[in-house]
Amino acid sequence: MTRIRAMTRNDIADVSRLLGQSWRRTYAPIMGGEAVARLSDEKHAPERLAEELEDEDKMSFVAERADGSIAGYAMAAMDGKGDVMLERLHIEPQAFGSGLAVDLLHAVLAAHAGIPSIALEVVEGNDRAIAFYRKHGFEVVERRPAAHGVGDHASLIMRRMLPMA
Ligand SMILES: CC(C)(COP(=O)(O)OP(=O)(O)OC[C@H]1O[C@@H](n2cnc3c(N)ncnc32)[C@H](O)[C@@H]1OP(=O)(O)O)[C@@H](O)C(=O)NCCC(=O)NCCS
Structure with a gap:
């Protein structure tokens, strides 16, 4: 049994590790291991994750297994x-x-009930993720020659419209 709950400070080390491993696995074949390791170590350092937890515009969730280990993580941010x-x-x-x-996506959506849409940026070539997002109602709305978050690689902006209450 795995349950989704809000991330706390106690999860920081596990989430930092999960992100480091997931980035290396997912992005090294696309943009090279060295660049990915450097970016991930910088962006997913425990201090950075701790700052994000304090940020009221960011919401973080984890999927916790019955034995307490962390099997997944999601974070959404609201702009001005x-x-x-x-x-x-x-x-x-x-x-x-x-x-x-x-389940993690639904937790994010439930926490932002009433928003008209949700967007994301996905690196071109991350075909599993793109297929997942398409399956769940996201459509490509823009292509950027260089992603903000993942170095100089091209990325897609995908958006899912949400039914208004
Ligand atoms: C992205 C992620 C959260 C999706 O979760 P998931 O459980 O793997 O997603 P699902 O299995 O439900 O859906 C993936 C779909 O892609 C398909 N797929 C797998 N590899 C594929 C590929 N190389 N090309 C195209 N489609 C692919 C799967 O068959 C599945 O479709 P189906 O359900 O119709 O068979 C997960 O794969 C993940 O954590 N990936 C690593 C991190 C990542 O890339 N995060 C996204 C950052 S924007």
Whole structure:
């Protein structure tokens, strides 16, 4: 049994590790191991994750197994205009195809009830993620020659419209 809950400070080390492993696995084949390791170590350092937890505009969730280990993580951020970006969604490979990723997505959506849409940026070539997002109602709305978050590689902006209450 795996449950989704808000991330706390106690999860920082586990989430930092999960992100480091997931980035290396996912992005090294696309943009090279060295660049990925450097970026991930910088962006996912425990101090950075601790700062994000304090940020009222960011919401972080974890998927916790019955034994207390962390199988997945999602973080969404709201900008000054109220637009919400799903900034991160990572699950362990053992959980691929299990429905855990959609449970995390739903937790993010439930926490932002009433927003008209949610967007995300995905690196071009991350075909599994792109297929996952398409399956869950996201459409490509823009292509950027260089991603903000992942170095100089091209990325896609995908957006899912949400039914208004
Ligand atoms: C992205 C992620 C959260 C999706 O969760 P998941 O459980 O793997 O997703 P699902 O299995 O439900 O859906 C993936 C779909 O892509 C398909 N797929 C797998 N590899 C593929 C590929 N190389 N090309 C195209 N489609 C692919 C799968 O068959 C599946 O579709 P199906 O359900 O119709 O068979 C998860 O794979 C993950 O954590 N990946 C690593 C981190 C990551 O890339 N995060 C996104 C950052 S923006």
